[in-house]
Amino acid sequence: MNSGLSSAARLADAGRVVIKIGSSLLIDKESGQLNTGWLESLAGEIQALHARGQQVLLVSSGAIALGRAYLEMGPQQRKLREHQAAAAAGQVLLAHAYRELLGAHGIKVAQVLLTLEDTEDRRRYLNARNTLETLLGLGVVPVINENDTVATEEIRYGDNDRLGARVAEMVSADCLVLLSDVAGLYDKDPNASSDARLIAEVRDITPDIEAMAGSARTAYGSGGMATKVAAARICMSAGCATVVADGHHDKPLARIADGAPCTWFLPSSTPLAARKQWIAGTLEPHGELHIDAGAERALQEGSSLLPVGVVEVSGSFARGDAVEVVLNGKAIARGLTQYNSTEATTLVGAHSADIEARLGYQRRKEIIHRDDLVLLEQNDNNE
Numbered sequence: 563m564n565s566g567l568s569s570a571a572r573l574a575d576a577g578r579v580v581i582k583i584g585s586s587l588l589i590d591k592e593s594g595q596l597n598t599g600w601l602e603s604l605a606g607e608i609q610a611l612h613a614r615g616q617q618v619l620l621v622s623s624g625a626i627a628l629g630r631a632y633l634e635m636g637p638q639q640r641k642l643r644e645h646q647a648a649a650a651a652g653q654v655l656l657a658h659a660y661r662e663l664l665g666a667h668g669i670k671v672a673q674v675l676l677t678l679e680d681t682e683d684r685r686r687y688l689n690a691r692n693t694l695e696t697l698l699g700l701g702v703v704p705v706i707n708e709n710d711t712v713a714t715e716e717i718r719y720g721d722n723d724r725l726g727a728r729v730a731e732m733v734s735a736d737c738l739v740l741l742s743d744v745a746g747l748y749d750k751d752p753n754a755s756s757d758a759r760l761i762a763e764v765r766d767i768t769p770d771i772e773a774m775a776g777s778a779r780t781a782y783g784s785g786g787m788a789t790k791v792a793a794a795r796i797c798m799s800a801g802c803a804t805v806v807a808d809g810h811h812d813k814p815l816a817r818i819a820d821g822a823p824c825t826w827f828l829p830s831s832t833p834l835a836a837r838k839q840w841i842a843g844t845l846e847p848h849g850e851l852h853i854d855a856g857a858e859r860a861l862q863e864g865s866s867l868l869p870v871g872v873v874e875v876s877g878s879f880a881r882g883d884a885v886e887v888v889l890n891g892k893a894i895a896r897g898l899t900q901y902n903s904t905e906a907t908t909l910v911g912a913h914s915a916d917i918e919a920r921l922g923y924q925r926r927k928e929i930i931h932r933d934d935l936v937l938l939e940q941n942d943n944n945e
């Protein structure tokens with residue numbers, strides 16, 4: 563992303579935006595109830611993004627805090643299972659509130675609860691991604707939170723900053739907006755030093771930047787600046803920009819666009835390029851799809867790989883694994899497969915219309931979607 567751009571341009575340029583809302587913005591400290599007025603103003607902003615053709619995903623905290631107030635839990639009730647019970651109750655209230663507030667603007671919502679494992683395990687990751695893509699395609703705003711009732715202490719995010727970043731990575735978002743109660747990253751603790759300076763732009767998360775983030779925590783919620791920087795790091799390597807801003811104002815997005823102080827973490831590449839880099843460079847291929855010359859031409863023209871072009875399958879792989887695409891014994895591409903090796907073998911040569919009859923169930927028509935496919939450079943023409 564271009565460093566010369568204004569905040570307004572960066573927000574406007576983002577086709578897909580993940581907005582993370584911290585508990586301290588959602589919940590009124592005194593009453594423990596939802597800040598409905600603030601949420602209403604945000605709902606108006608989401609409608610404005612939709613009207614410009616931008617897609618929005620919300621990552622909302624607040625289930626535990628709301629549930630605690632609703633179940634009248636006292637300060638001594640802070641065991642994990644009590645938090646989990648609170649989350650179960652609070653999530654209903656949260657989902658209801660989003661449904662009402664966005665519904666008033668004609669926007670449909672869907673609740674998606676994720677755990678750490680859902681974003682780590684390749685198959686579950688792919689399922690979650692396909693669901694989110696489908697929802698976005700339908701014009702729905704997914705409202706996402708950690709599935710706190712099943713996440714255990716060892717395997718949970720615990721903070722929605724990093725969950726938001728994983729979601730942004732999962733859907734190849736262009737921008738993650740972390741709305742919280744701090745204006746951004748300061749070079750020193752602004753509560754302790756009056757000359758603390760806000761860093762407007764970060765292009766590289768150096769040990770210095772990490773030291774600045776420290777481990778400050780907010781009153782509600784689990785994230786501090788350290789988890790925001792960790793989230794920004796995830797996003798940067800996914801080609802997604804992150805902006806950290808104080809959300810304690812009506813129309814928080816317009817405020818960022820109007821030039822309010824905030825910190826932008828800027829990636830050096832686009833989401834698609836970063837994703838392709840990850841597929842080509844990081845993942846170990848688990849098998850091979852041998853294709854014919856017709857399929858190869860289609861891939862060179864930017865199409866997805868369809869079963870009809872596959873002539874043979876080798877190796878044992880699961881859905882979501884990386885595989886190599888081979889023509890005449892030479893690897894020409896790599897990609898993430900939508901089918902496991904057994905299914906792929908069953909589908910060899912199948913026309914799209916025959917997929918359901920061969921498998922006995924309906925699935926996507928591509929074996930590798932073009933967004934999940936990287937053509938490998940062929941430097942050995944003389945061999």
Ligand code: GLU
Nearest residue numbers: 624625626721722783784
């Ligand atoms: N998942 C938690 C909740 O909904 C919030 C985690 C966080 O504060 O970031 O209450």
